[in-house]
Amino acid sequence: MAADLATITGIEVPTGLLIGGQWSSGRAGTLPVFDPATEEVLAEVADASPEDGLDAVSAAAEALPRWSATPPRVRAECLRRAYQLMTEKSEQLARLMVLENGKALRDARGEILYAAEFFRWYAEEAVRIDGSLMISPSGANRIMVQRQPVGVSYMITPWNFPAAMATRKIGPALAAGCTVVLKPAKETPLTALAVAELLTEAGVPDGVVNVVPTNKPGPLTQAVIADPRVRKLSFTGSTEVGRMLLKQAADYVLNCSMELGGNAPFLVFEDADLDAAVEGAFIAKMRNGGEACTAANRFYVHESVAAAFSAKLAAKLAALHVGPGLEDGVDLGPLVNADTLAKVSALVDSATDDGAEVLTGGHAPNRAGYFYEPTVLDGVPADAAILSEEIFGPVAPIVRFSRQDEAIELANSTEYGLVSYLYSGDLRRALQVAEALEAGMVGINRGVVSDPAAPFGGVKQSGLGREGGHDGLLEYTETKYIAVEW
Ligand code: NAD
Numbered sequence: 001m002a003a004d005l006a007t008i009t010g011i012e013v014p015t016g017l018l019i020g021g022q023w024s025s026g027r028a029g030t031l032p033v034f035d036p037a038t039e040e041v042l043a044e045v046a047d048a049s050p051e052d053g054l055d056a057v058s059a060a061a062e063a064l065p066r067w068s069a070t071p072p073r074v075r076a077e078c079l080r081r082a083y084q085l086m087t088e089k090s091e092q093l094a095r096l097m098v099l100e101n102g103k104a105l106r107d108a109r110g111e112i113l114y115a116a117e118f119f120r121w122y123a124e125e126a127v128r129i130d131g132s133l134m135i136s137p138s139g140a141n142r143i144m145v146q147r148q149p150v151g152v153s154y155m156i157t158p159w160n161f162p163a164a165m166a167t168r169k170i171g172p173a174l175a176a177g178c179t180v181v182l183k184p185a186k187e188t189p190l191t192a193l194a195v196a197e198l199l200t201e202a203g204v205p206d207g208v209v210n211v212v213p214t215n216k217p218g219p220l221t222q223a224v225i226a227d228p229r230v231r232k233l234s235f236t237g238s239t240e241v242g243r244m245l246l247k248q249a250a251d252y253v254l255n256c257s258m259e260l261g262g263n264a265p266f267l268v269f270e271d272a273d274l275d276a277a278v279e280g281a282f283i284a285k286m287r288n289g290g291e292a293c294t295a296a297n298r299f300y301v302h303e304s305v306a307a308a309f310s311a312k313l314a315a316k317l318a319a320l321h322v323g324p325g326l327e328d329g330v331d332l333g334p335l336v337n338a339d340t341l342a343k344v345s346a347l348v349d350s351a352t353d354d355g356a357e358v359l360t361g362g363h364a365p366n367r368a369g370y371f372y373e374p375t376v377l378d379g380v381p382a383d384a385a386i387l388s389e390e391i392f393g394p395v396a397p398i399v400r401f402s403r404q405d406e407a408i409e410l411a412n413s414t415e416y417g418l419v420s421y422l423y424s425g426d427l428r429r430a431l432q433v434a435e436a437l438e439a440g441m442v443g444i445n446r447g448v449v450s451d452p453a454a455p456f457g458g459v460k461q462s463g464l465g466r467e468g469g470h471d472g473l474l475e476y477t478e479t480k481y482i483a484v485e486w
Helices: 050-069 072-088 092-100 105-125 164-175 188-203 217-225 239-251 274-288 306-318 337-355 404-412 427-436 469-474
Strands: 018-019 022-024 030-035 038-044 132-137 144-150 153-156 180-183 207-212 229-234 257-259 266-267 296-302 356-361 373-378 395-401 419-423 441-444 476-483
Touching: 018 050, 018 188, 018 257, 030 092, 030 144, 030 188, 038 188, 038 217, 050 144, 050 180, 050 207, 050 217, 072 092, 072 105, 072 164, 072 188, 072 266, 092 105, 092 188, 092 296, 105 164, 105 257, 105 266, 132 239, 144 419, 153 164, 153 217, 153 373, 164 188, 164 229, 164 296, 188 207, 217 229, 229 239, 266 274, 266 356, 266 404, 274 296, 274 306, 274 395, 274 404, 274 419, 296 306, 296 404, 306 395, 337 395, 395 404, 404 427, 419 427, 427 441
Parallel strands: 153 180, 153 229, 180 207, 229 257, 266 296, 266 419, 296 395, 373 395, 419 441
Antiparallel strands: 018 022, 018 207, 030 038, 132 144, 144 476, 356 373
16 A cells, blocks of 8 residues: 555555455456556556456345345435444545545545435435325226336446545435446546445445446446346446447446536626625636536626626636645645646647637646646637537636627537526526526526535436436336236
8 A cells, every 4th residue: 555545544445346245356457546646656456357347246136135125214224324434534535535536635525525415315315215106097997106226236437526426326226225336437446445345334235335446447337238137327427438338328228327527607697796706606616626517617707797707716716725635725636637637738728829818827837746727718719619628627718798698598509518507686587597508407696506405417418317316316216107906
C-alpha cells in the first residue's frame, strides 16, 4: 500500500475483487490507481477479467433467492446500518476519495453524506413497495398488480462521484430485493470497495453485493450482459458509452437505466436577484470542481445584467484556492486525469479563438498534477464549440441574450436534456420557462437539484429512467399482473 493510503486509518481499504463475500485477486492481474494531484500511483487494485465478472454474476445469482425472500424490514435494517456506518466513517471515506479522485475535501465530505443518504432513503423505501388491486371492467375477475425484484443487476459507475453513484444504485436495488454486480470506474475503485466493505459490516449477506474493478470494461461488460441470469443494466457515464451499451443490451432485451451526460444551461433573467444568481451560478459550476453531469455548462444572461453578473462571478472564481484536495484551505483540486485536462484546455483555447474574453483563469498552472485555473469566459459566441460539449472542468462560458424566447431556444439547442437552471424574481415566468425547458430536472433560483428523495434523470440523450425518490426504487422492480377470479 502506498504511503498516502497509509494515512487513511479507521476504515478498511480493500484492494481485491469482492465476489461471493470473499476478497480475491483478479485473473487479469492488477490495475494502478493514480493520485491526480501528484500523478503518482496510489495503489494497485485487483483487475477483473471477463471470467471474474461471470463469477460475480454466479455469486449474485446464487444469493438472489434468499435475498429477494428476506423480509423488506430486514433488508431495510441492513441499509439503515450501512447509512450509519457511512456517516460515522465519513471523514475517512472522504479523505480516501480525495486521494483517488482529486476533488477538494469539502466536496468529498459533501459527497459522502449525500451518498449515505441514499442508504437511509432506500431503507425507508424498502418497506413501501406497493401494488394494486382492482375489479376488471367486466366484473368477471380481479386485476392484481404486484412489484417483484428485477433480479441480478449489473451496475457501471463513473469516477466523478465514486461513492454517490454507487449508493444511488445499490440502495434501491437492495431495497427491492435485487442482488448486484458493481463495476466502478478504473480511476476510482477504492471508494467503491470501501463502501462494499461497509455493506458487509452492515450485515448484507455474501454474494448480495459483488464488486469487480477492471482495466478493460468492454470485454467484461459484454460477457456479463450476455449472461441470461443478468436482468438489469444500470449505467452512469457518458452518452457515447451509454449509446454503445444500449446497442449491446438490445440483443438481450435487457432492462436498462441510463444516467448520461449533460450540458446544463443556466439562465439569468433581468428580474433576477443578481447576488443570488451569482451564488447559484458558483455552486452550479464549481460543485465537484465542475466535474459533474449537473454542472452548469452554458450561462445565458440577459444583456442588461450580463456585465455585472460576469464581473461578480469572475471575482468569486478568481478568489478560489487551487491545490491538492487534502491541503488546508483548498477550494479546487486537480481534474481527474490528463485526458480531462487536455479536453478542458482545448475547449477554452477554441473559445478564445472564437472571440471569447477571458475574465479570469484561462490556463493550466505550471505544476505537477492535472490542475486547471477557475475560468470565466465572457462574450462567448452562441455557436462556440464549448457550448455544445460537456466541459467537465472549472470553466464558465457566458453568452448574452435579449429576449426570453431566444434564451429558451438557446437553452434547448442541444442533444442533452439532464438539468437546467434559471434565476428570475417572477415565479409565474420562472414556472413557464421551466415547463418549456427540455430537461428532466430544473432548478429555479437554486444552483443544485440533487436530492436522494427526488427523481434524478434526463430526457433526450441524457438518459432513460430515474434514480432517487420512489421512482428510483421502481427501476429495480418488474410489474407483475395476476388475473384472479374468486
Ligand atoms: P465514461 O462513459 O467514460 O465511463 C463511465 C463508466 O463506463 C466507467 O465505469 C467506465 O469504465 C465504463 N466504460 C467505459 N467504456 C466502457 C465500455 N466499452 N463498456 C462498458 N463500460 C465502459 O464516463 P466518465 O468519463 O467516467 O464519466 C463522466 C461522464 O459521466 C460524463 O459524461 C457525465 O455527464 C456522466 N455522468 C452522468 C451522471 C448522471 O447521473 N446523468 C452522473 C455522473 C456522471
